[in-house]
Amino acid sequence: MSSRAPWWRFWAVYVLAGAELWAIWRGLAWFLPFIGFVLVPLLDFPETRLDGHYPDELMFRLPLILWLPSQLVIISLTNWRLAALSRSVSLLSTLGWTLSMGMILALGINVAHELNHKTPLSYRVLARCLLIMSGYGPYAIEHNRGHHKAVGLAEDPATARPGESFYRFFPRALCGVWGAFSKWPEVRRRLFLDTGAYLVLLQVFASGYAALRPIDAVATTQGRVSAYFFGLFVNVLASALSVIQVELVNYTEHYGLCRTSSEEPITAALSWNNHHWLSGCMLFKLEYHSDHHLHAARWYPKLHNRLEEWPQHPAGLPAMMLLALLPPLWRRVMDPLAERYRPLNRNASPTVPSPDL
Numbered sequence: 001m002s003s004r005a006p007w008w009r010f011w012a013v014y015v016l017a018g019a020e021l022w023a024i025w026r027g028l029a030w031f032l033p034f035i036g037f038v039l040v041p042l043l044d045f046p047e048t049r050l051d052g053h054y055p056d057e058l059m060f061r062l063p064l065i066l067w068l069p070s071q072l073v074i075i076s077l078t079n080w081r082l083a084a085l086s087r088s089v090s091l092l093s094t095l096g097w098t099l100s101m102g103m104i105l106a107l108g109i110n111v112a113h114e115l116n117h118k119t120p121l122s123y124r125v126l127a128r129c130l131l132i133m134s135g136y137g138p139y140a141i142e143h144n145r146g147h148h149k150a151v152g153l154a155e156d157p158a159t160a161r162p163g164e165s166f167y168r169f170f171p172r173a174l175c176g177v178w179g180a181f182s183k184w185p186e187v188r189r190r191l192f193l194d195t196g197a198y199l200v201l202l203q204v205f206a207s208g209y210a211a212l213r214p215i216d217a218v219a220t221t222q223g224r225v226s227a228y229f230f231g232l233f234v235n236v237l238a239s240a241l242s243v244i245q246v247e248l249v250n251y252t253e254h255y256g257l258c259r260t261s262s263e264e265p266i267t268a269a270l271s272w273n274n275h276h277w278l279s280g281c282m283l284f285k286l287e288y289h290s291d292h293h294l295h296a297a298r299w300y301p302k303l304h305n306r307l308e309e310w311p312q313h314p315a316g317l318p319a320m321m322l323l324a325l326l327p328p329l330w331r332r333v334m335d336p337l338a339e340r341y342r343p344l345n346r347n348a349s350p351t352v353p354s355p356d357l
Helices: 007-011 013-026 031-043 058-065 067-084 091-115 121-134 138-150 166-178 185-212 217-254 277-282 289-294 317-324 327-347
Strands: none
Touching: 007 013, 007 058, 013 031, 013 067, 013 091, 013 277, 031 091, 031 277, 031 317, 058 067, 058 091, 058 121, 067 091, 067 121, 067 185, 067 217, 091 121, 091 138, 091 217, 121 138, 121 185, 121 217, 138 166, 138 185, 166 217, 166 327, 185 217, 217 317, 317 327
């Protein structure tokens, strides 16, 4: 296996960014959701060449660093497009634009997930800014301090229990993330600041939406107020959709893989993996999740996936997210796999997680 991989593979996320920019230009509200949840699952074939120790070069880090300004531009332009079309846009189109924004924000949370474990501090600042844009600032604290230490335990809100549907898991996961305010009082001030920054950002987008929306002169004041609240609603809904997508990922990544006490070691058998090439590139090898939990400070190009030893999803991550929305089908596929892999954790040798959590 080659020790090098073309760096351009991991710029694949910018194909989605470019697709959304083109959709904004052409007025295609559902173009990005079609790509993300139809085309990508269809084209997401298994690929082992992403596995390996690739060089830790700037070109592998740049797509992460540049996502924040890219996301800000795309969200701003989507708001502009929705405001400009406000007289003729249908409810279905509004939902399409809102879901598109939610997908872009969810990609930003994934980038934040990668940067939030890294040094120097500037990377974690970028992660914090990306999470603020989704209104999910506490995620950084709960994920690092909570989930990475309690993964697989019953008290970990980010570990889906055997037989638990996503619809039962989601409120529990949300409570766990927002519980960071009370669980870690020393970071409460930061969390309040992050939440305040999100509210300010909402004001900017909603006010801009109201200013751009064409409104009849006879009802200017009433129309502007109505447009402001509609813009506020659209952006809050986009944030909520991004959080739902991220928690769908969390649900799929640990479903049914448990340990009974904190005395049991954290091992690779507590996380699901897959090696599908397109989602692996677009999500910066997020699916190489066992190695991430064992070495959180390791940059994504260096993550491994041991196909014969570690739990493997039967499909790529976008397809698994869609399957998780259908609990009977999800359990039919995943429960036998979880039962098969569960003994691996009891038999695995202790593994010390990375100290940079």
